[in-house]
Structures are given as C-alpha cells and as structure tokens.
Amino acid sequence: MTDIFAPAQLGPLTLRNRVIKAATFEGRTPDALVTDDLIDFHREIAEGGVGLTTVAYCATAPGGRTDRHQIWMRPEAVPGLRRLTDVVHAAGAAASAQIGHAGPVANAASNRAPALAPSRLFSPLGMRFMWVPDESEIARVIADYATAARLAEESGFDAVEIHFGHNYLVSAFLSPLLNRRTDGYGGSAANRARLAREIAYVVREAVGDRLAVIAKLNMEDGVRGGLDLPESLRVAAWLEADGALDALELTAGSSLLNPMLLFHGDAPRREFAKVLPGPARWGFRLVGRGFLKEYPYREAYLLDRARQFRRELAMPLILLGGITSHDTMRQAMSEGFDFVAMGRALLREPDLLRRIQSDLSTRSACIHCNQCMPTIYTGTRCVLRLDQPGTPAATTT
Template identity: 80%
Template sequence: MNEVFAPTTLGPLTLRNRVIKAATFEGRTPDALVTDDLIEFHREVAAGGVAMTTVAYCAVAPGGRTDRHQIWMRPEAVPGLRRLTDAVHAEGAAASAQLGHAGPVANSASNRAPALAPSRLFSPLGMSPMKVPDETEIGELVTAHADAALLAIEAGFDAVEIHFGHNYLASSFLSPLLNRRKDRYGGTLQNRARLAREIARAVRDAVGERIAVTAKLNMEDGVRGGFTLPESLQVASWLEADGTLDALELTAGSSLLNPMLLFHGAAPRREFAKTLPGPARWGFRLIGRAFLREYPYEKAYLLERARQFRRELSMPLVLLGGITDSESMQLAMDEGFEFVAMGRALLREPDLLRRIESDAKTESACVHCNECMPTIYSRTRCVLRIEPSAAGSAPDSR
C-alpha cells in the first residue's frame, strides 16, 4: 500500500496520496450558498485522510442545476467557498470544484429556467419541453465554464473537475440517442464531442497551469442507442491529444435513463418513491423497476471497462466504483491507474482512509444498500450512520 499513500502529483498539484473523494451531491445548500454544514462535510473527509475532496455540484449557470438549491458559480458564492477550501486545506487536503451544466437532467420547474438538451426532448422533471440551444448559446455555455473556473481559483480551489458524464449537458451532446442535431454539434462522433472539447479547451485557456483540470467522462451510458464504450475511447483519445486535462475520472450510467449503472448494489425504489409527491409517486411505481435497474455489487466494478482506457491512453486516470478497501486500491495501482475515487463508503465512514492506512485489513462498513441516494433531496447522508450533531445550515453571509 506504500504506492497508494505516497505523495504524488496531479498537474501542478502535489497531493499527499492517490485517493480522491468523488463528487457526491451533498444536498446541504438550501439557499444555493455554502453552509457550515457543507463545510463540515468536506472538512470531515479531508481530516479522514483523502488527498482531495470534490465539491459537487458547482453549476456554471442558474439553469444548469438539478434544482434551485444547488450552488451556481457567481461572485456571491465565492466567500463561502473560500471558507470551505480554507477548512479543507487546514486538514492537509486539496479541494476540487465539479463544474458543469445539468442540461436535460436540470429541473426547470425548480430552477424557473428551461432545461437544455441538444435536441427537442420533454422534461419529466419540469413537465415541459426542453430548450435546444443554438450555436451562439452554446458558445455562451462554453464561456460560462471558463468563467466558473476563474471563480474557483478566486475561491481557493486547487482543481476543477468538468462534468462530461451521466447525460448532463456535455454528456447528452455525446449521446446519439439524445443528440439528433444537424449542425456542427451533431451527427458524427467528432461533432458530438465538439462541445466537451471546446469546454475543456476554454477552461484550460482560462486557468493555465494555476490549478489542475480534470474531467469525469462516461465510458458508456448503459442505454440502448446511447454513448458507447468504443465511442468513449475515441473521445478520451481526442481529449488526451488536445492536452487540456491533467486526468480523466472514468464513470458510467445516465442520471436521466439508467443511474444504477454508476452505483451497483441494491436499487432503493421504495425509498425514492417516498420522496415524490402523490401523482409522481404512483408513476414511479410503474416505471421504477425499469429506471432503477439492479446491477450486482462487486469490488472495483467498473474496472473491466476502465482497463480498455488504461491500455489505450497514457494520461493519468482515476478509477471509480467499488473502491472501499486496501485490496481494491492496490488492484487499481497494479492495473496502472494513478488515482482512485471513493464516494458512498466515505458517507458511512469519513475516516475510513485513515483507518485503512493504519491497518490494511480494515473493511468498509458500507453495505451498498444505496439508501443514501434518495437523501439528495434533503441532506445527503448514510442512513445507517449516527452522525455527530450537525453543524448549522445557515448560508454563509460574510
């Protein structure tokens, strides 16, 4: 395990080890601003030993959120984000901001702004047609990512992670199922990848080498007619050749159509249904089994797909999915991955990494029930964990 816990570099950063806290939406910003509760969430995992924690979800526009309670990057958000990064740095860890636009996954009713999609789609969340941006509006979205990255620097972040996964905006453009455009952003894979590449280039040009720039990329959507693994390999090769990224975090699944491909384990259908209002709850009972599919949990469950990227790429890669113990971490290192990312296991035990470092036989207490997933609508947490008294949730006003 010496390799896992030795200092390493990510672009211009020096990190204390190779373990990253993956972006898991925290649900702790009721007024779309940083709260003490959000700060404590990230301070706790930083104190628990990760090299870098990722703040999710820092939208690049108010309409790019999955609901209006999420942070969007604007000057008013910077003081609170600065308090957060200061708290993380005080624990010896780095902080990354996940930047993106939810696109078709955005809740237009909550945001009071239309959801965006590459082609005409109907939003089940907003119960309204989605807006199809023209090329001028696409250019504005690209610029918004660059502007958000500059605000991240101002807020003290050490890195940004650009969201190219889960059928959020850039990912939806990659999907031939969702993208039926006839202009230079649709049709061929090269055209469908144009938006992701332009965003990565704009962010890199804006920040230079001041911070690390990574991206989360779908290896596949897991949906018939969607973005496939061979296509993703080609897009990853283009991104590598562009030289805009310091690392790729490899993911899978569609928040819009097949979220469980990312998570694996139990599908919490009943728990999700309880979060919905009456009519929607009945509708979910009809489609819940098709929407929340069952994928058996196993350690490093995305490794088989990710191996193909490791064989074809030379850039640093982050292995995500089923990384919960020393065995899975060492497996990733042996397979040539530079970093691993942990998510749900740290919701249950924020100090898990410290304990693994002290005793390599330490086992995670996460049972992969995925009942943490529906808590995103209130306050993301492990339902089996007895938390210390929660910090206050008032928005930062300094």
C-alpha cells in the same frame, strides 16, 4: 508497486496521497450558497485522510442545476466557497470544484429557467419540453464554464472537475440517442464531441497551469443507442491529444435513463418513492423498476471497462466504482491507474482511509444498500450512520 499513501502529482498539484473523494451532491445548500453544514461535511472528509475532496455540484448557470438548491458559480458564492477551501486546506487535503451544466437532467420547474438538451426532449421533471440551444447559445454555455473555472480559482480551489458524464449537458451531446442535431455539434462522433473539447480548452485557458483540470467522462451510458465504450474511447483519445486535461475520471450510467449503472448494489425504489413530490411519486411507482435497475455489487465494478481506457491512453486515469479496501486500491495501482475515487464508503465512514492506513486489512462497513441516494433531498448521508452533525437523525427500514 505505486504506494497509494505516498504524495502524488496531479497536473500542477501535489496531493498527499492517491485517494479522491468522488463528487456526491451533498444536499446542504438550501439557498444555493455554502452553509456551515457543507463545510463540516468536507472538513470531516478531509480530516479522514483523502488527498482531494470534490465539492458537488457547482453549476455553471442557474438553469444548469438539477434543482434550485444547488450552488451555481457567481461572485456571491465565492466567500462561502473560500471558507470551505480554507477548512479543507487546514486539514491537509486539497479541494476540487465539480463544474457543469445538468442539461436534460436539470429541473426547469425548480430552477425557473429552461432545461437545455441537444435535441428536442420532454422533461418529466419540469413537465415541459427542453430548450435546444443554437450555436450562439452554445457559445454562451461554453463561456459560462470558463467563468465558473475562474471563480473556482478565486474561491481557493486547487482543481476543477468538468462533468462530462451521466447524460448531463455535455454527456447528452455525446450521446447518439439524445443528440439528433444536424449542425456542427451533431451527427458524427467528432461533431458530438466538439462541445466537450471546446469546454476543456476554455477551462484550461481560464486557469492556466495554476489548477488541475479533471474531466469526469462516461465510458458508456448503459442505454440502447447511447454512448458506448468504443466511441467513448475515441472521445477520450481526442481529449488526450488536445492536452487540456490533467486526468480523466472514468464513470458510467445515465442520471436520466439508467443511474444504477454507476452505483451497483441494491436499488432503493421504495425509499425514492417516499421522498418524491406527489405526481413524480406516482410516476416513479409505474416506471421505477425499469428506471432503477439492479446490478450486483462487487469491488471495482467498473474496472473491466476502465482497463480498456488504460490500454489505449497514456494520460492519468482515476478509477471509480467500488473502491473500499486497500487490496482494491493496490489492484488499481498495479494495473496502471494513477488515482482512485471513493464515494459511498466515505459517507458511511469518513475516516475510513486513515483506518486503512493504520491497518491495511480494514474493511468498509458500507453494505451497498444505496439508501443514501434518496437522502440528497434532506442532506446526503448514510442512513446507517447516526452520528452526523447537521443532518436529521436517520432510521433504517
């Protein structure tokens, strides 16, 4: 049995254990730069015992953000990111930068830059049609990933996680529903996977063997006509054969069309309606029930899908979704997964892993209410936890 708490190798990186803090946008960068609050957030996670904490969201371009408050990778961001990685390292953990382009999930009105999509789509966020890049513009997008990876290395990160999920730009290219192109980036599965493979290649070229390179890949979009599991398996096999990645983190769902497939548990429709601006709030009240579907919560709820990837692939895999106890971690290890990723449970209890290590019967206090989801606009947090520095006092409803 693999020991979850023993040191583990992730590409060129040795982690102190096999637990990764999953990327969850922290909502602590009002000027698109690192703040003391963001540093404190990751310090607390690192001191809580994880092997690797992931900073989200480090956009590859200003127009690649879900709104203008997110960090985008540029020289001005490096000093703050270096302060953050120094603090994480001092706490004994490693740091990963999630790099990506939000594509159709980007808010063009907020960013004051066009949102990109593989085909012509209307954006309810920006209230305008998205820009469809031609092949020369796609080449610039790819080059931006290489630049972001180099800046991540300059900032002291130990790893980069390339976002290939949730119908962000690369995921949208993978989707037969969203990608209706007829050029070399559309049509067949191989053409739709071309962008992901080219990005993985240039990121590896940019960082060599100095940083670990992870990709977060959708196993399925959860939308009729979108990327499904058999085709995602083909994409994963191509990525493995290319050899540019050190691990795949397996995810699911669409931030554009079906976000709850990733989260499971309660759907916080009322809480989301409260924080959205006026027009969006009314629109959400009309479509919220269909948009935020409910999937019953259970431990390791993505495991059934992920098992199929484990059977087909030899490369390291990271299991995400409902990892909150030592029993579930042991199950993941026994089934051949190399790492596990935790998100919401660490929002509720950043020291959960240390407490599990001290007492293997420790249970998470997270109740999967998902009321943390709307807090991305005011500082991502568990609303049931009141002792969080740098965030407003929370109340429950």
